[in-house]
Amino acid sequence: MLDEGERMHRVLVIGGSDAGIGAALRARELAPDSAVTVVVADAYPNYSVCGIPFYVSGEVPDWHSLAHRSVAEIEREGIQLSLDHVAEEIDPAAHSVNVRDAAGSQRELAYDRLIIATGAVPVEPPIGGLDLPGVYKIHTMDDSLRVERAVTAERPSSAAIIGAGYIGLEMADALTRRGVKVTLLVRGGGVFRKAVDASLGQAIEAELLRHGVEVIKDVQVDAIRRDGSALVVSGTPDKKWRAEMVLCVAGVRPNAALAERAGVEIGIQGAIRVNLRMETNLPHVYAAGDCVETWQRVTQDYGYIPLGTTAHKQGRIAGENAVGGRREFAGVVGTQVVKVFDLAVARTGLREAEAVAAGFDPFSVELPAWDHKAYYPDAHELLMRITGDRRSGRLLGAQIVGHWQGQVAKRIDIFACALFHGMSVEALNDLDLSYTPPLGSPWDAVQLGAQAWARAHRSMGL
């Protein structure tokens, strides 16, 4: 698996989140004699930042439990952690990285192989007042602790959330659970629009409404200002919303400035350009995670698609290759899931617009399907949307929304596995999926979706 001559490297990793720790663990696993150091900008290596909303909601009482692994556990794997160390400069010619600790003192760390896993930073939209007290972003553990403390100490009765991507939705859920009245300010015509189509978005909006969240659509927030004890968010069209707390969660962008200064080639949306081995243009320099371009297997093209699952995979591959491996990243297929109150919302592959952009000729069907036989108690109806290629019959994507205990997430994974292998929609019916009445149907919902699509396809006379 590894070239013998490639062993015994000094591997330096910049970044202590999913990709960085994943890379370090893999390097040590495959090359136990390698010296692996991870430079971590804060004191929270290997934290599950995806878990932040559930800490704010109170569902996770102790934030320490958000760590995938403790510092001791990471060190037990033979990884050296440099916490509260910021990487200042990479010198690719000298094979070294200049780092500065919290006290301000600097030193050089030498490497044989470097893995850049600097992640992403929150997008700051052009909104006045984002730095006012009471206005928060949600990205790091420090952000998380700050918001939680504010909710606990100040007991805000209301919050405005700018942004309706998955973090916006999760925070709407979280703050509602804490007794805060939430207004969700959405730039476009519906929530979660970058992930799912309108009909699924509507199902999410209904769930938000059912739990008291107000959803304001088609609004462009311009400014936030303080008015006594409240904040006033104003936007276009000319409207104002008062809230005691404001969260701005408008997505992320690659944190690639350090790499760029060192001569690393930058690509889509400012992300680091890598090949499938997670190699940058610089010799012996790898990159992985939210700071890099990601290969999309269905579109057969690169994109900027930051996600924790992908960061883990890319980190693992970078770590393997840094100690002499030859592994290639197989690419994502576009899988995502979010829980919003009692709903799980999941997608994989391409939606129609994405499929058209990628050169396919897609059409979609939508259908309700039970998560298990309706006669067995607590059956939940799922809304499914299946997209396939009109010409080839190939599966292009699927979206499911339904009760979070309806195995929505792992059903989308069946589609994800099918997409990975380029299956046709019809071929889904060939899969030998499990069935017992409390947990499925003889034709699983996945296959009922495939059959509905095939019927529609046939009715077009194709």
Place this chain on the structure above:
Amino acid sequence: MLDEGERMHRVLVIGGSDAGIGAALRARELAPDSAVTVVVADAYPNYSVCGIPFYVSGEVPDWHSLAHRSVAEIEREGIQLSLDHVAEEIDPAAHSVNVRDAAGSQRELAYDRLIIATGAVPVEPPIGGLDLPGVYKIHTMDDSLRVERAVTAERPSSAAIIGAGYIGLEMADALTRRGVKVTLLVRGGGVFRKAVDASLGQAIEAELLRHGVEVIKDVQVDAIRRDGSALVVSGTPDKKWRAEMVLCVAGVRPNAALAERAGVEIGIQGAIRVNLRMETNLPHVYAAGDCVETWQRVTQDYGYIPLGTTAHKQGRIAGENAVGGRREFAGVVGTQVVKVFDLAVARTGLREAEAVAAGFDPFSVELPAWDHKAYYPDAHELLMRITGDRRSGRLLGAQIVGHWQGQVAKRIDIFACALFHGMSVEALNDLDLSYTPPLGSPWDAVQLGAQAWARAHRSMGL
């Protein structure tokens, strides 16, 4: 999809359960001008016999709801049902079937294409007293109604169940829910032995015990006799168990006598021999479901593997081909799931012994894995067992036992999809599976299993 000259057939189906109705629906769907008749031996076409235990348990209050479709719904699809009609003889030369109705009158039904979907019948082990009052089998809707009536009317305080396959397990659960003290008599050294390995069987036994079910292993039942108000089950080694009700659920065998008399070739364990198009050796005669041999995709061999999911698939293919299609059955990979109290137990692919028999060089790893991030409430630990081929690294099978709300069933389906495509264990890590902390992990349990297997594989120096 269909040859034009093949349309407008008279399609006759013998058998009104999963395979038969599936075939009829598919024929009508693809060839709306075909005349499709289904001969049904009882009055319950298209019933979910897999649902019987949940009716007996009381979880499904009305047995009518066990119908996948009502008679009216089936007829609305243009299918003619001949209920309470028994097929007596097939005359392949004359292309006709002799049927007899409940009143005893007989007639001939002509066909252009015949689909035999006569299902299975319960195995009757060599046990004296199986015909005593109070001794039941569970196979048809009539059996189901009889057992439910007995539980309701006679309120037995105890029951002995002979057989610990999935119906035995489900009935142990069902009768316990009805307040009946259950003793499960197991022939071998553990429950569900044909489906899962010993460690998973032990988890099931612990769950049974926790709910008050007594499990007696390594017993060969010889006879049942009546002793006053009780039945006495006696077996080897020399022991006796008293119970007010006895269920014998010792598996099924193909119901293929009608076909055999007509000259249809019979194969493994008395099942009808079919090719991948579900054609028998007789021209224009197809067969599907629990009465046929089934292609196993992983072993690349036929076996007798009766299951509802498979019957649906094979029926659909037989129906398609009977009206001129050319579809081939892709084969099963060995997927099964059962719910026992709060546990779901699932498997797919081959266990080690099965893999050895099929010429592989397997080894397995076992590991616990959380169904979702442990920090989020109600995380359940799953026990996973992964089997792969030592030489090729290919995935051969997986088994999971864990809380029934831990997405066990659809996780096994991810493995099933991977097996369908002949993936290596290591390649499971390439799958873009969904993640949010309440519903999974950045590396899903499926992938943590793959990583544990790969580590063990590597440690062998292979």
